[in-house]
Amino acid sequence: MTIPAFLRSPLLHFFLLGGLVFGVYSLKNPPMDDGPGEDVIRLTDAEADRLADGFLAAWGRAPTAEEARSLVRDWAVEEAMVREARALGLDQGDAMIRNRLRAKMEFLAEAPAAAREPDEDTLRAYYAENAERYARPARLSFAQVLLPGGTSPDEAKTLLANLEQGADPGAMGRATQLPPRIDDMAAPAVDRVFGAGFGTAAGALPLRTWAGPLESTFGVHLVRLDTRSDSDLPPFEMVRDRVLADWRSDQARQMRETFTGELMKRYRLELPGAAETRP
Secondary structure (H helix, E strand, O other), rough: HHHHHOOOOOHHHHHHHHHHHHHHHHHHOOOOOOOOOOOOOOOOOHHHHHHHHHHHHHHOOOHHHHHHHHHHHHHHHHHHHHHHHHOOOOOOHHHHHHHHHHHHHHHHHHHHHHHHHOOHHHHHOOOOOOOOOOOOOEEEEEEEEEOOOOOHHHOOOOOOOHHOOOHHHOOOOOOOOOEEEEEEEEEHHHHHHHHHHHHHHHHHEEOOOOOEEEEEOOOOEEEEEEEEEEOOOOOHHHHHHHHHHHHHHHHHHHHHHHHHEEEEEOOOOOOHHHHHHOO
């Protein structure tokens, strides 16, 4: 970066404005000679960077002079409020603060995983070990008829025979908001519509013939499976980014668990028994 460009940098202007605000504040409010220095609020480079980055992320541009002054003043007010709250002990015994601190510690423990770059062999081995994560589910196309409640097995057989002989499915069964046909739907999605296990059961039926009955959360169905594409595993190259994200996620979890285990070794636990925790 050239010197003229550096002098025009919005971030430089932000730092200069921040220093000016605190300089004026110091002139108007000189520190007490006998004080221990706890009344000094100093804007560090790291905090200035955080303020500038936060504004840029939120608004997509550097702050104006007035906005920079407002940012710095708001930061100073927040810092003063936090110090006074701690002095009064308001941070003690607060569940929200405890949860936030725990979340920050867990973030510190697992943050290095985001920068890890596994070699290709490691990533391919992870992909092979977790193939079920990346397999594309079977897809089904079928027609279905929801039988009236209380239909006996013999009546179901009769309806099934009628359908095989060409009877109109729309004129049979009971009225329902379920679609009479499902086209090229993933088996897990079929389960979400009809209930757990229905997709697997429908996918196991012989093709292009009416069969059943099959039970769903809505009742009993007769089903004609028209097409079925089996589950398959996409090539590694097609899902590489997803595999990398999952690998890093697992690395983060392992780091967090290792950190937690090592941390707890530093403490001696004195916990009540189960009976003592009951009301």
